[in-house]
Amino acid sequence: MNLYKLSFMAVLVCLSTSCGSYLSQPVDFEAPRAGEISETTKRLRKLPAPEEKVVVGVYNFRDLTGQYKPSDVGSTFSTAVTQGATSILVKALEDSGWFTAIERENIGNLLNERNIIRSTRQEYQGGNSNEPQLPPLLYAGILLEGGIVSYDTNIMTGGLGARYLGVGASTQYRQDRVTIYLRAISTSSGKILKNVYISKTILSQALDASLFKYVSFQRLLEAETGFTRNEPVQIAVKEAIEKAVEGLIVEGIEDKIWLPKEGEAASQKLIAEYRSDKDEEELTGLYNRKYFERKYSSAIGVSLGGSLLSADFSDNNLAPQLTIDYKNDIYRSLALQLSGSVFELNSGEAFAETFAGLDAGLNYTLLPNDRLTPYAQAGAGFLTRLSETDVPDAKNNFFKFQYGLGMEYLIKDNLGIKAFGTHNITLSDELDYTINGTRDDHYFNFGIGVNFYLGGSKNNN
Incomplete structure (x- = not known):
């Protein structure tokens, strides 16, 4: 009986989405009416x-x-x-x-x-001759x-x-x-x-x-x-x-x-309302997508999140991470991005250390005219240990590649919120002091944050 109830509710919900049309089905002839x-x-x-x-x-x-x-x-x-x-x-x-x-x-x-x-x-x-002409x-x-x-x-x-x-x-x-x-x-x-x-x-x-x-x-x-x-x-x-x-x-x-009979005041009010509607319509695409004009060419971002190590230990815990980045547009959808981060990599009792990273890469915005847009990023950088270690001849600096995906929503012209995830490949198996197997150590970064847009308007560049 539960199955029948759920099925009935599903059908009812589908019909209720357009219940006005469904309940006003014609059952008799109708009289003529005005358009x-x-x-x-x-x-x-x-x-x-x-x-x-x-x-x-x-x-x-x-x-x-x-x-x-x-x-x-x-x-x-x-x-x-x-x-x-x-x-x-x-x-x-x-x-x-x-x-x-x-x-x-x-x-x-x-x-x-x-x-x-x-x-x-x-x-x-x-x-x-007295008859009036047409x-x-x-x-x-x-x-x-x-x-x-x-x-x-x-x-x-x-x-x-x-x-x-x-x-x-x-x-x-x-x-x-x-x-x-x-x-x-x-x-x-x-x-x-x-x-x-x-x-x-x-x-x-x-x-x-x-x-x-x-x-x-x-x-x-x-x-x-x-x-x-x-x-x-x-x-x-x-x-x-x-x-x-x-x-x-x-x-x-x-x-x-x-001109209207009511004078200049009525003209200006009417023109302002019309222009406001027309500007909104001109920013609406073919499939009713709202286009958004990005006015600024650079941004500073701050984000908080977590880092997850994937190395030689089976126990990997999510650890805190702080990132500050700067990006500047090269082209309409493509930007140069620099970022610095401080984060911890944690494998429980076996390994836990704090690192600092500096990255440079490219950020590609998939929908540059939308408020909500996914983006992709890729680049390279350096990684260094901040924690002291007792391991002799341990490697402290690492070169790495990274790539990732994210999503940004512009609340205002100069303020956006974002969420992202990146995969970092260190090209070394010594990140956790343990060399095991053929795969290099790598880790993931996840975070949410804000972008503060600044600098000159694109329209003035």
């Missing part, structure tokens, strides 16, 4: 009012990908993204409150209808061009699952990506005033749980449940276009192309 309002739409509608609305024309905001929906069973002629992006853009312009959009996508239909009105008036009113059409001061330039499928896929004695659950996910460009063009000069680039990921998830078990002789229990959830591509395109319109407005305010 979904996202956080991007709300932010667009909260923009301050403009001094004067800008008349813009949108001839066509096209799907430039030429891509069809992927299919596992054969070819399909359904497009991967919506062909109605122009309508989405016009709606976003209206929601912003900054633009007066004029009809240009189907301008031929509009002109034809105006000709019908003129000919009807002339035919049935006999050319009455008002002139508005013309656009700015044209908006661009389109959906990319739709990338399966930029990230993965899953997780487990099964034990017929009870199991699994989850899978897939992430796609849509990219748009939106540019504003002056109709008087043809100059491109602004060009905005926006991308949006599209998530698909699947979750299932199953039970396949013989509960007694010739009695089989089988149960299965699950669901899939696919983010609509149209909503992803809508959010990307709304984000592009917001960026177009704020960057236009920054360049004094247009």
Whole structure:
């Protein structure tokens, strides 16, 4: 029964990770409803009012990908993204409150209808001069061009699952990506005033749980449940276009192309918030990794830990160690590192002595743009005894090689915490005064510590 309880709990946990989708399964027909309002739409509608609305024309905001929906069973002629992006853009312009959009996508239909009105008036009113003429059409001061330039499928896929004695659950996910460009063009000069680039990921998830078990002789229990959830591509395109319109407005305010009604204070506040968000976004990589700019080129580190001897005695104990090191960047990920350490090597009653070491080597950071990054180090150094010895003709100084791995996390620009482990090979079998076998004595260092970053900023070098 304990096994069944654990299995049931595992399935329950898997389902509860997306219980909102699981518990809102459709069971009846639904009435029409207004379109979904996202956080991007709300932010667009909260923009301050403009001094004067800008008349813009949108001839066509096209799907430039030429891509069809992927299919596992054969070819399909359904497009991967919506062909109605122009309508989405016009709606976003209206929601912003900054633009007066004029009809240009189907301008031929509009002109034809105006000709019908003129000919009807002339035919049935006999050319009455008192009849008012059709008002002139508005013309656009700015044209908006661009389109959906990319739709990338399966930029990230993965899953997780487990099964034990017929009870199991699994989850899978897939992430796609849509990219748009939106540019504003002056109709008087043809100059491109602004060009905005926006991308949006599209998530698909699947979750299932199953039970396949013989509960007694010739009695089989089988149960299965699950669901899939696919983010609509149209909503992803809508959010990307709304984000592009917001960026177009704020960057236009920054360049004094247009201004808000509330004046300079509102402009500066809006620009500061936008720049803060944009800086954060620019430091975010393709797979939603947060990139961190390391501003300093050198660091002093202090660490405490332990040393573990591996030599000719079977009894080896962890002993204390203190290390101070200095590193200076040679290249973006590569640094020269110098370190000095004092530590004890202990094999119980058979051997226990204190040593000092001086090392020089290279430190390679695997993820230089991340706050949390592993690193590797390797080099050479010298080792000397600090304890007095009664062993005649004992060797006190040793040349050694070392290599190791570590992990560092930057709490602030100039402060990081680290953990590391190194393997030190002394090229001698006399470290513990005992020569036995063919293998040289060696030892391991483990520690945790802090790095204090200092010196000039990399941006100023």
